Amino acid sequence: MKTPEELTELFRANGRKVTAQRQCIFRVLQGDMTHPSAEAVHLAATREMETISLKTVYQTLHDLAELGEISSLDLGTGMIRFDPNVDDPHHHLVCRHCGKVRDLVAAFPDLQIPNGADLGFEVGSAEIVFRGLCPECQQSTLQLST
Amino acid sequence: MKTPEELTELFRANGRKVTAQRQCIFRVLQGDMTHPSAEAVHLAATREMETISLKTVYQTLHDLAELGEISSLDLGTGMIRFDPNVDDPHHHLVCRHCGKVRDLVAAFPDLQIPNGADLGFEVGSAEIVFRGLCPECQQSTLQLST
């Protein structure tokens, strides 16, 4: 993801207005590796701006996704998650217990996109989702089963 | 997926009661290749039983998924979809416009599950989602852009 300053420029260049709220969200996303939900971004943003609304967060995240600066992921955890890492092609590891997400940068960097032509599909992208248990949830599952 | 008769047996063998509603749902799912949502199953079921409730459909679908007779998929189309095909390992092709889902049985039947050990994850499964445009939506997108 670009820096807050670069994003500010980009927004202006695209005819979008630059507001304090948006810049706050840019800063929050910067370097976030946790694939936060809109709710989580909002929570982090309110620590800087108490009055920022959840709607504004959703809107700005969608703007960023539209500009290709973040990607929005529906990994089956009940809410959309946002990933600022759009530079390294990668796949995702999802904890089936707590929903935590981690990047898997090394695995299958060059997954071949199969030809869906026999079905008439025009295939554009491929994502792999690996599901399992994160370290913390392995612990708690262990405790439950004893 | 097993036949309605086999499923009836299976339910009884698992201490679940067999009701007309459940058998109706078994029949509806039989041979369905469209990866229907609960809503879609309900719609089809009401054609046989007008009074069947959506809640009952959800419950029975979850029962079937728990018994491993169907799988429930969250492919980012806004609702969970159910797939009666649990016998052939396969991946999915999703239309990013209308949400239609097709099986891709031949592609990557033996996807290696990577080692998430460096992240402490215990990885259990891998699914690939291919996104694109189905034949119908290629048409409508064409019309929009002219």
Place this chain on the structure above:
DNA sequence: TTGTTTTTCAACACTGATTGTAGATAAGCC
């Protein structure tokens, strides 16, 4: 078949993530 127990059913209210609306507010430009 009838009675008893236990599960399931249907109706309805509710949740939680996300979106629509509208008036107030602030950005961009002169």
Place this chain on the structure above:
DNA sequence: GGCTTATCTACAATCAGTGTTGAAAAACAA
């Protein structure tokens, strides 16, 4: 500074899915 237009907040609404509860029906035994 003042004008125009996009954006913001607050609030209501939507939509998929779940919890609750009394009624109904399945399983089982006598």
